[in-house]
Amino acid sequence: MNKLFFNQSLTGLTAFAVALLGSSSPVVSAAIPVGGGSSMMLVGGGDLDKTAPSNFGQSQKIAQIGQRGELYILGPGDRVQVDIFNVPEYSGGNGQHRVLADGTLNLPLLPGPIFVQGLTLQQAARQISEQYRPFLTNPIVTLSLLEPRPINIAVAGEVNRPGSYSLTPVGLGNTGGGGAIQVPTLTRALQAAGGVTQSADIRNVQIRSATGAGGSFDLSRLSQQAALGEDIPVRDGDSIFVPPLTSLTPQQASQLAITSFSGDQTRPVNITVVGEVNRPGPYIVTRVDQTGGVLTVSRAIQTAGGLTGAADVQNVKVQRLTQTGIAQTINLNLLGLVRGTDLSQDVVLAPGDTIVVPTVARLDLDQAAEIANTSLAGDPTRPLNIAITGEVNRPGSYTVQRIDDKGGQLGLITVTRALQTAGGITQSADIRRIQVRRPTRQNTEQVINVDLWQLLQAGDLKQDIILGQNDTIVVPTSTNVNTAELAQLAVTSFAGDSTRPLNIAITGEVNRPGSYTMQRLDDEGGQLGVVTVTRALQTAGGITQTADIRRIQVRRPTREGTEQIIDVNLWQLLQAGDLNQDVILDQNDTIVVPTAEIVDLTETAQIGAANFSPAIIRVNVVGEVTKPGVVEVPPNTSLNQALLAAGGLNQLRAKTQEVELIRLNPNGTISRRTLELDFSQELNENNNPSLRPNDVIVVGRSRIAALSDTLSTVFSPVTNILGVFRVLQLFGF
Template identity: 35%
Template sequence: MPKGIDAQPPLLASPPEPILIPEPETPLPDSKGYTLGPGDRVQIDIFNVPEYSGKNGQHQIQIDGTLNLPLIGNVSVQGITLDKAKELIQEKYGEYLQIPIVNLNLLAARPLKIAIAGEVQHPGSYTISPIVSQGGNSKSGTQLPTVTKALQVAGGVTTSADIRQIKIRRLQLNAPEEVININLWELLESGNLVQDISLRDGDTLFVPSITEINPVESNQVASANFAGTNTQPLNIAVVGEVARPGPYILETDIDQSQVLPTEENLDSSEADSNISLSQNTTLHTVTKAIKMAGGITSAADIRQIRVRRLTRAGTEQIIKVDLWQLLQSGDLSQDIVLQSGDTIYVPVADEVNLDELAEVTASSFSPGNLKINVIGEVIKPGTIFVTPNSTLNQALLAAGGFNPARAETEEIELIRLNPNGTVTRRKVQVDFSAKVNEETNPTLLNNDVIVVGRSGRATFTDNVGGVLAPFSPINRILGIFFDIFD
């Protein structure tokens, strides 16, 4: 109320019961950190002046950065904190009120323009609206987007991100630029929410590349809600000792609208649930890529697999993968999560350990079936497909068994192409009653060749038949003779 308008006692002579202003139900930005700007909506409450308080005291900062307030007119608040603005408004009202007591609250923060760069799926400039919710007594609360929310908007961090060294560059009014260090690994490890600070208009968020990837930590980061969600196909390459080396596209069926936050859901009070990761999100790993490439060959060295990866900065990272450790101890950290552009290289083993090979062949990243060539005197000669770790006896039976009239049933010849390019040939004594053993019933490898020779009788008959072909009656008599003594 202006001074000198009437002769009534001073406003504070007999103060009535104070008007209690409820605290907002949702946390507000730190008054020492948040600076006001055009678009912010505030509420001013002046003690014992209800006509300028409550709903009557709600104002939006104009495009020129000023508040148009009763009695005192325009007050410039752009670039200053809530506390500073409160002091300024209180000082202005001091010209009209004897002892002005002013309370200033931020009802709704303006949309923030933030730059996000480095190891994120979609670096660039983003405009993110704060979360606004209605509290009790028509009182609104506002919450600024945090570091993790901003990373989600940018598609999440890549698997090459160093989440211990995230930097926020923040402009200060009449002061040097502030650099804030963020360690989101502490958030993952101990739930330290202090690291997930709220952002300010004009902030620049930079996620650097990690110098050396730790498979265990990499998989933990990949499962975080601020990590990339694989909503886009991954372009990768698989080369070396796999059945079908070459480039591949790992597809996903995830609905992007259910995973990535949008301007619409960031404006709602349900934003937290809208931007959480879908439970059906599929993480593409090394073993899935190898399986897509037809699986490893019998010559693969699964202890020395390498993943080559390019960072956003253009540098190359080499990640070591030991799938033998995965098979032996169940170390899932070896099955690292892939990102677009990765190249998987499966080298040739110096030598093949047959005892280990049986376990490798039965793994999920080996071919689902083995190709075996059975030639010679069997019922169904040709290429057959058998399950991993099938034996010689199983392959012979899959080919229909021996041709009883022509096959040499005592032994066969097994031909194998070795990883070093050499070929081994050996005779194997056939024993259909034998269990798996290397002497009479060995485990087969992919592309093994089984040769079933002719019996002595078939060889003699074929040779004599060729000579006596013009004398076919004699040839038939010899056949009858052998049948009698069979």
């Protein structure tokens, strides 16, 4: 791009040297004081313009915008210094004049005013010299600008306050012409108009003079490369137009915001934040915070309460309307900002910007965890409103606090922490298919699948996702029960209160069927451990001898209103030590112990020794035994063993061939069996069966004992009378 340089300078001595060389034309010079205290001299006269050295810097830009190298066009209000060589009465203090409202100068000796409006200093100096020729010999005129008049310009396009402005040069020259005057430049004109907007195309700022000549200038070179040649002086009547960018990158937006001509950094900004933020809406935000930071996208998101868990941080948009009505969109990837790899994504905002945070189509759990631990995630102390349904002990809605009573932060709310708040999962929970349902700002629902089994087995922490405001956790019911997994679930941190009493029911072949409240703490507060099937059977008095321990069932109600059935094989526990069969029970479980269709007597001893069998059973042995009465024996004790426990048969009176077994059945009926007695027999159901609690063994009398008892009963009165006679005989009657 062409450059305009205003480095043309020539001292007054140069003009004198020209005169001494015998130039036939009048010599004139023009000087304007500029910043730094030096005068900018423009010399004219004769053919000097044609022979001027190249450092006068006439460039293509000058050709486009007019002879801007001459720097200044005179007009009403300018104060100038006229010096005529060797004519002191018309020079110095006597040579200071102001251009009148009609654009003329009234100079001594001349018959009338000289019209200088619209002329450059050089042109005006030449005209003054020509006017003095009739009165002076070869007049050498120097014209200097002492005090420029305010210049009127117009600024339009991408500036904060477009319109017309009057700019006054900074600093005033002295009577000697050496004072520093800073002529308004392009950037000063933009600052007067409130600075450029964030939509400005500063690479193509256009200036058009009052004569119609124009040019374009690249102020990005000024801000990035210190190319001062782009910041040209402006003239009276100039029109400046700042076009909008057709496309805007985050880098361009950030660079533009920190330039000196970008506007007032302290002015409050109206912005709008919509989409996946906690408090969407319009905001008035100061452009500079207390630490001196400018208003960026991240600060705006924080002002709006932070991002929700459904935010798509990789596709955030800043929508901007230019002063000319053109819509611009800046696409941002805030993930680069979060990771610290691309800070340019944190774009500086402009008045009227709208930040749009879209809803993510598919949540990346790793990214969600990254965002949740940043300042973009919102207030970490704000309570979280969530709902938990399905297989948890206390489903419902919860307000989860994120600070404790002393103001300390409790950390982020994750799925597992929320499950703990709801009393933990039930044993019917399918932790592989948990769902987090998240409402979006688009009135849709985002579903996030969570596999907590992966968390337990592989330590995959991303499965324990961080929750957002108004999330709902759904814990489904497991369709297939794996007893091995149930044992692991029961000891997890989200399995519920391990001290809470358990209400269960036990039916079938147990000695005391019914409902039970199983305590999980002892009297001193110590934990008793989890409640398993075997512990529950012990509480119910143990199994009976007819229990089928291979087909025990645990029936578990679910939150769906259905019943989950878990098959338990305690024989597998006894034989192979399969602890998975000793299922950990849950609230409101029912244990059903069925009756064995066939009792395998070879297994009775092993079953009777198990801890879920009763330690002793009580049977009654009556009749002709040594110690009749209640006998306490181990479970599955045989009939022969019970007789021996009662002291054995009374050999003088007992019927040794057979005994009678009376049994109260679970259905309320009574059965009576006569069994052949053979102490050499092993356990068998025919004549040496295993006994059950409350069985009654009746040992009858032998025939001789029965006859003796009958005779004794018949002759008992006679025996009594004879006894009376013997007593009377003793007293002498």
